[in-house]
Amino acid sequence: MAPVNNNNVQINNNENPPTKFKVTIIGSGNWGSVASKLIASNTLKLHSFHDEVKMWVFEEVLPSGEKLTDVINRTNENVKYLPGIKLGCNVVADPDLENAVRDANMLVFVTPHQFMEGICKRLVGKIRSDAQAISLIKGMEVKREGPCMISTLVSQQLGVNCCVLMGANIANEIAVEKFSEATVGYRENREIADKWVQLFSTPYFMVSPCQDVEGVELCGTLKNVVAIAAGFVDGLDMGNNTKAAIMRIGLREMKAFSKLLFSSVKDNTFFESCGVADLITTCLGGRNRKCAEAFAKNGGKRSFDELEAEMLQGQKLQGVSTAKEVYEVLKHKGWLEMFPLFTTVHEICTGRLPPSAIVEYSEHAPKFPLVGGPTAFP
């Protein structure tokens, strides 16, 4: 049996002390590929990092018959999830998860959130005891004990410290080096947060630390539910004022939900890139918005699964499952009526309410209307 570290978690014992930081990226989707590009450009420049960056790829066979990993390593491009962008000659794609993490002491998690529980299980006992982690994943798990943020899942299952990086970060825009900002959420260790800031920062990607890991992660997670509501409004051609109202109410619910779950969450976090800026960009240009618009245009007759498969070609939505997860928490805690927007989004996604319910008061809708409803929160 593998040895355990201080957190009673199994660790990889075949270690030599690394002289430099070695980075592995776990995930190679749309944002995962852009993250690889950002990181790979920096490890070549920064002497404290190994040049090579490993990227774990969930292997798939392309229509050409070739394996995605082979194509990435031959062309230096993720032809499926980020076509047309060179990742950097120092990015090495690896389909073997254990092998990809074996020597790394900086682990970057960036997969759709629904796969993380399985990935963590596979990594128990396989990572270095001195590893640090960061999650770029927007989502959460709901367990019997209650909600569990992805950074907590990583920390608990793997016994490592886990920061988060969230922000107004539509991956395709960063891929072509358009300026954007991001927030690194950390718990206590500012030195480690600064290391992550250094690893991600480029002239077109400005990263700031924020000592509020739960606040930062909940902003990134919850804005996807609001983006689904914004998409419904677009699909119903309701205009900018309605969409702005949805974003305002959504932000208010994001803040209230976060603070009810974690009293440590800070108001100022909502004014960082991870907060209001990510909410705006996702409600204007994200995949959740786009699929929700199509859902409303079709009157809810085509499922999100169908629309996701057709419109995103293998990329994954996070907002629909997050709405379900948030709903489970609200129901369990008896908070449904305090969060009419979050509640209604889930009820529309599951076909219990029509898309128009997003701004309508009806006997089927929550007890008070979304727009102009009482201010339930401090």
Ligand SMILES: NC(=O)C1=CN([C@@H]2O[C@H](COP(=O)(O)OP(=O)(O)OC[C@H]3O[C@@H](n4cnc5c(N)ncnc54)[C@H](O)[C@@H]3O)[C@@H](O)[C@H]2O)C=CC1
């Ligand atoms: N794409 C974007 O603009 C941004 C995404 N994010 C967040 O980053 C996270 C990852 O998103 P993306 O990189 O865009 O991924 P994506 O949406 O492109 O998802 C596809 C990825 O999932 C992988 N996959 C499919 N089935 C799998 C399985 N069974 N096990 C493991 N992996 C599997 C695919 O191989 C592919 O790498 C999400 O939480 C997302 O919210 C955050 C900021 C921006």
Ligand SMILES: O=C(CO)COP(=O)(O)O
């Ligand atoms: O998180 C994102 C931008 O910051 C991307 O949002 P979507 O998943 O809706 O595209």
